[in-house]
Amino acid sequence: MSFTLLLDPPGPEARALAEKELRETEENVKKGIETLRKYIEEDKTIYFSTDDDFLMIFLRPCKFYPESAFELMKRVADFKVKHAVLLHNLMPEDEKNAFVEHNVVNIFKHRDHKNRRMMMVNCGKLWDPSKVSSDQIFRIFYLIHELAMYEPETQIFGSVVIMDFDGLSMKQITGMTPSFSMRLLSFIQDAMPLRLKEIHFVKQPFLFKMVWQMFKPFVREKLRNRMFFHGSKMSSFHAHIPPSHLPKNYDGELPEIDYTGADWYPIVISHEDKIKKWNTYGYVKNK
Missing domain, CATH: 1.10.8 (Helicase, Ruva Protein; domain 3)
Structure with a gap:
């Protein structure tokens, strides 16, 4: 694809x-x-x-x-x-630099085994909060959701988010402000007209517990039941999405990801x- x-x-x-x-x-x-x-x-x-x-x-x-x-x-x-x-009046051009220069948010070219769109968020070492703020990440999410919701098959099959915390450090944890956490949860749970079917947390180190404690009290049961925590155990992740539909980055059978949000940006602009x-x-x- x-x-x-x-x-x-x-x-x-x-x-x-x-x-x-x-x-x-x-x-x-x-x-x-x-x-x-x-x-x-x-x-x-x-x-x-x-x-x-x-x-x-x-x-x-x-x-x-x-x-x-x-x-x-x-x-x-x-x-x-x-x-x-x-x-207000947010346009892709406003976040061109974050899309093109920083590999924080990426959309897989292929769908998973259930035909769902997959989005990956690099929340660990690949994210430099001094260059892309958590507010900017949210704005990118928002722009991507605006386009995904226009896809009829995505409306039906839904979407999956992979939160990759590989190399997470205090730098990223302090970059995830409580206001960002609350806004993101409010958006997902109340104001996103998309079927978010699963959220997978992968490669999260012990430090991740600090982030999760910030979120946890505000996550409603429906969303909590769709959240899965795998750490470095890719076999646990494969129980939800088989290796046939995952790249080598997650011990999958598909080639390693060689594209970023920069490759998606022209599509966003075209719509x-x-x-x-x-x-x-x-x-x-x-x-």
Whole structure:
């Protein structure tokens, strides 16, 4: 698979999974779209696109319950207001240096054995907090999620995040501010219209316990059940994602990763129109 956004309609496997796990039947889709559109049109305080494809972004993670999808939209709008300092009119160009010069966030070219998108975050020695702040990492996450949610098959199959803590030191721990931790958790648990299926923590040293203690009290059960801690035991990781779908970096059968966020950056730029549009969504500003 090359560096590209996959915008094709869902294939047979995705459609079958969507019906089984997301209640995605013709009747539920029709009713969900009609009702969600009605909610948006009747609520004069909020603005989102009412195109069918756009509404599916919110209906799929909410299993086609339009009330839940509308609540998710409102939480997205709330989040954008609360973190406007970081997110207002955010464009890829604003974080070009972090994308291109620093290998902190990377997206695998291939999907896993369950067709899920995989994102890797280098939280250890490869991350220099004096050059890329935790706020910048969050902004990159946010830009990537904006594009991933437009992929119909990612809406259905979901995504997986690998947090690689190889070489973690106090430098990185002090770089992970409590405000970053809280913002990231709030985003994942409340305001991200994507199905995050698993988070894998790998190569984390003993020091990692300090980071985890910061997060732990605020992680709800649903998310906690999707978090897996492997340390240096790749066999433990392979129980979730087989070696056939992992690179050599994780004792997998695929070639070692030889690409970074720099290789993805042109794709992000080529879809700037979607990001620009997303920036207009949320609560209507009083004139």
